[in-house]
Structures are given as structure tokens and as C-alpha cells.
Amino acid sequence: MTALNFRNVDASPDDPVAEWPIEAIQAALERGSLKHWHRLAAAIQAQPWGPVARAVEEVLTYSRPYGVSIALERVIDRARRDAEAGERAAVAAEVQRLIELSGLSRREFAVRVGTSTSRLSTYATGRVVPSAALLLRMQATADAESAFNPGGGFPSPADAWRGRVKGAPDFE
Numbered sequence: 604m605t606a607l608n609f610r611n612v613d614a615s616p617d618d619p620v621a622e623w624p625i626e627a628i629q630a631a632l633e634r635g636s637l638k639h640w641h642r643l644a645a646a647i648q649a650q651p652w653g654p655v656a657r658a659v660e661e662v663l664t665y666s667r668p669y670g671v672s673i674a675l676e677r678v679i680d681r682a683r684r685d686a687e688a689g690e691r692a693a694v695a696a697e698v699q700r701l702i703e704l705s706g707l708s709r710r711e712f713a714v715r716v717g718t719s720t721s722r723l724s725t726y727a728t729g730r731v732v733p734s735a736a737l738l739l740r741m742q743a744t745a746d747a748e749s750a751f752n753p754g755g756g757f758p759s760p761a762d763a764w765r766g767r768v769k770g771a772p773d774f775e
Contacts, residue, residue: 607635620646620655628655629662632671640671644678651682694738695729701741702727705748715744 607616609627616631620642623631631639646655656679663672702712702723713723716737725731733741 607631607639621653623655623658625658625661628658629666632659632662632675633666633668640675643675647675647678648682648685651679651686656682691729691732694732695727697738698723698726698733698741701745705745707744707748712741712744715748716740 607630609616609623609630612624612626614623614627616627616635616639620628628643631643643655643659646653647659650656659675660679663676666672702709705712705715707715709723709727710720713720716723717740718726718737722731726733726737
């Protein structure tokens with residue numbers, strides 16, 4: 604087996620894949636070995652919408668090297684699905700954190716941000732991703748509530764009354 608050589612490009616197969624021009628990526632796909640394809644796959648997994656993934660997609664529109672073209676299309680698809688699942692989980696965790704930070708019940712938090720309790724539940728579990736505007740509203744609500752009551756949430760009417768009664772000099 605001969606080593607991969609790039610022709611007419613200022614890059615070496617030993618350079619980081621991110622530094623390869625599109626012609627080098629095409630050469631690696633067409634004439635490279637499993638070692639080169641693994642390096643491309645690792646770069647794609649690290650940045651599923653990054654320049655290497657985009658370059659591989661472009662090359663695969665006009666060059667279909669047997670075996671590796673389908674494999675790398677699957678790598679791109681899987682890397683993007685995994686990244687989206689991770690992003691969805693991160694948003695769900697942030698929604699849960701904001702609810703907890705507010706100190707409000709889920710029902711009251713949902714009312715304050717202008718959604719239903721059931722819809723809020725879908726955001727907190729990651730089944731649905733809230734819009735950017737709604738996420739900002741959630742952050743503002745959580746910030747306002749945690750600033751209003753550092754212990755979290757509104758005091759109950761009974762707690763508020765007890766606080767007034769204890770502080771009144773006539774009742775001590």
C-alpha cells in the first residue's frame with residue numbers, strides 16, 4: 604500500500620485535518636486509507652457543522668468513492684443528531700434550573716412566562732425546545748423571582764402574616 608500524497612496543495616497528510624484544503628480532503632476520500640478516513644470522522648464528530656464536515660459534504664456531491672462515501676455521510680448524520688440531542692438536553696437542563704432558581708411552582712412559573720404547565724413540562728424534559736424569546740423570558744422571570752426572594756419564590760400568605768405579627772410590638 605502506498606502512502607497518501609497530496610498533489611498541488613500546500614498541505615501534508617500529516618497536518619491536522621482542519622488545515623487540509625478541499626482538494627486534500629477529496630484526495631483522502633478517493634485515495635486515502637482507513638487511517639485518513641478515521642481522522643476525517645474525528646474532525647466531523649468534533650464539529651458536525653464545521654469546515655471539515657462541510658468540505659466532505661461538498662466533495663461527496665461530485666465524488667462518490669466506493670464504501671467511504673456512504674460511511675462518511677453516516678458519520679456526518681450521526682454526529683449532527685448526537686450534537687442536536689446534546690443541545691436539546693442542555694436546554695432542558697437550563698429550563699429545569701431556571702424553574703428551580705425562581706422558587707416558583709411549575710404552574711406559577713408557567714403562568715409567569717406565558718405558557719401552560721404541560722408545555723413547560725415538555726420544555727423541562729427536552730421533548731420540545733422553547734423559542735429563544737421564551738427562553739429569555741424564563742431567564743428574566745427566574746432572575747426577577749430569585750432577586751425578589753433569595754430563599755426562592757413568594758412567601759405564603761401565612762408566612763407573610765406571621766412575619767408581620769412577630770414584628771409588631773403589641774403582640775410580643
